[in-house]
Amino acid sequence: MRVACSECNLRELCLAVGLDDEDLYKLDDMVTKRKLKRGQQLYRAGDSFDAIYAIRTGFFKTDILTEEGLEQVTGFQMAGEILGMDGISTDRHVCNATALEDSEVCLMPYDQLEELSRHIKSLQQQFHKFMSREIVRDQSLMILLGSMRAEERIAAFLLNLSQRMRVRGYSASEFHLRMTREEIGSYLGLKLETVSRAFSKFHDEGLIGVQQKYIRILNADGLKALLNHTPS
Amino acid sequence: MRVACSECNLRELCLAVGLDDEDLYKLDDMVTKRKLKRGQQLYRAGDSFDAIYAIRTGFFKTDILTEEGLEQVTGFQMAGEILGMDGISTDRHVCNATALEDSEVCLMPYDQLEELSRHIKSLQQQFHKFMSREIVRDQSLMILLGSMRAEERIAAFLLNLSQRMRVRGYSASEFHLRMTREEIGSYLGLKLETVSRAFSKFHDEGLIGVQQKYIRILNADGLKALLNHTPS
DNA sequence: CAAATACGTTGATGTTGATCAATTCGCAAG
């Protein structure tokens, strides 16, 4: 079953934003689909870079192995988001991308994307915006890691997930976490026990419902209030 | 005094890498210079985005004011590096860029850069590599903030500065810090006292020389050893 | 030059989140 870009329900989130039909067909010709099972890796650090990927369905994490052999998660990605842009700079991927559930991606060969974006102005603009958005996203995380306390980080994390679910038409108030507490902790610069404790605390305070990986946001304003509450 | 891209000593670091003479002239036509005094801001968060900037001389910091009104430094930039790419995503700058010493930048109107990079393939490629490099840089900082201890962070910071000085033909073993301890701390997710203490400790151990902002790297290998020394 | 101010260093104490450890829960395989 093949879904063309022009038919894709994500075309307003994806690189295809703002393209007319004719240009969508050209994008289509370039794209091939790839399915991944849970746990499978889309690419690994060190792999040669030759394509970027738009997530059609599913959920991914990206991570890096530090010199000491510790895994550090650098991001979680969901439908409509782009994977692989880190590889452009050195022609090799610098992180691993792993499917956290069965997923499907649209593979776009990078040299073709370059070529096409020289001819389609709005594709060029859209691609640049995606790169820039990734920069801004990373900087938000730097702020989180550099200036927030454990509970603030976790509140921010939940609100961010919730907001991204909403944009995609899913419930913003209840969802399944696809990642473990350890992966959340790695992403947020915390240990898994700290993540677990914060979940329990929020639960006790009636801010969220927690049943393993199933989360309900019961009081989003309460969570937001945690963010602005300057402690020092 | 006007320095053309084709004459610029930074053309191998800057967007101009790999352009032939004819293309360099086109780039030249697009660029205007701007001088800033120490403390002056190149752009502010919220300003409308219409250009990116290549640093010709000088030293900058970028920072963001968090909701609580705290300044968080997101980066330090030196000659040959590009400022402003965060603005592409929303057409507004998301951070402030401030000169930490008297500086000069090359202003490139973004719409013209887009136009030109549709015609000059190697400019397009170079621009994409710069964006990607920024993504990779931010992710390195995420790793630093998420997994390193105070002394490791500061060792990594000094080695990174040193390495960037070397690339630019300056001494890698002695240099003036352009930023305060507080700005370093903000960048590294530490308090200024912690930065100061680490400098003193490294000094006592003979790893570096410290006289206020004048730093000498006395034992680079010793600093590197701190990075791999897994504590837990 | 004097005074003021920003920046930096150092010490004593406190708090946050890491670490270590025990237990429970949930799911998959036999």
Next chain:
DNA sequence: CTTGCGAATTGATCAACATCAACGTATTTG
């Protein structure tokens, strides 16, 4: 159903870094 194992929860203790505070040293300004 039982066993086994990864994941999650919870408690007790500890270490790293923040905080508070005092003092010293540059740099700027009138």
